[in-house]
Amino acid sequence: MNKALMSYHIWSVVSKRDSLWVDWVHSYRLKGKSLWVCKTPSNCCWSWRKLMQLWPLIRNHIWSELGNGADTSAWFDFWCEIGSLGDFISPRTITDADFNLDDSVANIYSHGSWSWPMAWRDLFPVLIQLDQVQLNPTKHDKLLWKDGRDITEFSSSRVWHSVRYKVPEVNWCNIVWFSQCIPRHAFMMWLVIKGKLLTQDKILKWDISRRKNMNMMCCLLCYQNFDSHPHLFFECKYSSQVWHIIQSKVSMDAVSPMWTDIVDWLLVRARSKSAMNYVAKILTAAAVYFIWQERNARLFKNQLRPPEKLSEIILNTVRYKLIGAKLKNTASVRRLLGEWEIRGGHVDDDGG
Numbered sequence: 001m002n003k004a005l006m007s008y009h010i011w012s013v014v015s016k017r018d019s020l021w022v023d024w025v026h027s028y029r030l031k032g033k034s035l036w037v038c039k040t041p042s043n044c045c046w047s048w049r050k051l052m053q054l055w056p057l058i059r060n061h062i063w064s065e066l067g068n069g070a071d072t073s074a075w076f077d078f079w080c081e082i083g084s085l086g087d088f089i090s091p092r093t094i095t096d097a098d099f100n101l102d103d104s105v106a107n108i109y110s111h112g113s114w115s116w117p118m119a120w121r122d123l124f125p126v127l128i129q130l131d132q133v134q135l136n137p138t139k140h141d142k143l144l145w146k147d148g149r150d151i152t153e154f155s156s157s158r159v160w161h162s163v164r165y166k167v168p169e170v171n172w173c174n175i176v177w178f179s180q181c182i183p184r185h186a187f188m189m190w191l192v193i194k195g196k197l198l199t200q201d202k203i204l205k206w207d208i209s210r211r212k213n214m215n216m217m218c219c220l221l222c223y224q225n226f227d228s229h230p231h232l233f234f235e236c237k238y239s240s241q242v243w244h245i246i247q248s249k250v251s252m253d254a255v256s257p258m259w260t261d262i263v264d265w266l267l268v269r270a271r272s273k274s275a276m277n278y279v280a281k282i283l284t285a286a287a288v289y290f291i292w293q294e295r296n297a298r299l300f301k302n303q304l305r306p307p308e309k310l311s312e313i314i315l316n317t318v319r320y321k322l323i324g325a326k327l328k329n330t331a332s333v334r335r336l337l338g339e340w341e342i343r344g345g346h347v348d349d350d351g352g
Contacts, residue, residue: 004160063146066137069105185285
């Protein structure tokens with residue numbers, strides 16, 4: 001986001017926005033040169049150095065839509081599909097042909113054709129593609145923002161979408177982050193989905209010295225298996241008991257206490273707006289949160305709670321959440337609230 005906002009200053013410079021600072025930059029920093037070929041002085045200020053570090057990131061996105069060609073650099077701006085001409089025509093070749101490095105497109109275009117030597121067409125065959133380009137003497141050049149084939153007006157929002165890190169959306173996104181979730185529970189669900197909780201099996205991979213004490217690998221809830229993500233949720237005898245107590249409240253009786261099975265069941269209903277599926281997601285997240293809390297309480301505080309007590313805490317947490325949740329005023333929602341012993345809950349004729 002910081003880069004997207006800072007890019008506005010670079011845009012101001014290349015578009016020659018009417019401001020005292022832009023005039024100063026062109027007079028004292030660029031001195032008539034294009035920003036794209038200006039080098040960063042070793043003694044320049046920190047703010048200018050940071051701006052210059054940004055231009056390689058956004059240069060390819062700044063597109064000049066040709067009008068009369070007077071405001072577009074012939075060699076260093078992006079105004080044609082083959083890219084910047086200066087990327088493959090060297091400054092020496094340009095000056096040897098009696099051109100100047102600060103020429104505009106209008107300076108090298110005359111009477112409907114390009115003024116460069118005929119020999120260039122053999123040296124740089126790609127220039128043949130520019131034969132179709134036409135200038136419009138009655139129209140001014142216009143700077144736009146280009147992202148792939150999408151060419152639009154400049155905005156910080158568009159810059160952010162162009163430069164941000166992008167990956168395909170994961171299929172489990174909607175079972176972790178959804179409207180009216182419990183944030184700390186959602187965060188814990190995210191860690192479990194990513195396999196990032198520091199169970200003993202993961203710590204062992206980092207610290208070989210701990211292998212001398214294999215007891216540390218034992219699950220602190222059942223003392224019958226190794227401490228790991230799959231075991232903890234919910235293959236462990238203790239957590240399995242918790243799961244069997246709470247699963248009937250959301251019609252998940254047939255779902256086995258295996259993390260993969262539970263996730264698969266939720267994924268099928270991930271985008272559903274059903275109140276029952278909403279409760280299933282917050283119940284699962286609450287179970288994950290409190291089982292991990294119980295595991296840590298035993299490890300660090302030597303405090304134990306029976307599965308029945310932990311199940312009661314999970315169900316009460318979900319119940320309190322439902323009391324304040326905004327749900328549609330439908331017969332199924334009223335029936336659901338009744339099953340959770342909630343009378344006159346927060347239902348909304350227009351709510352989601």
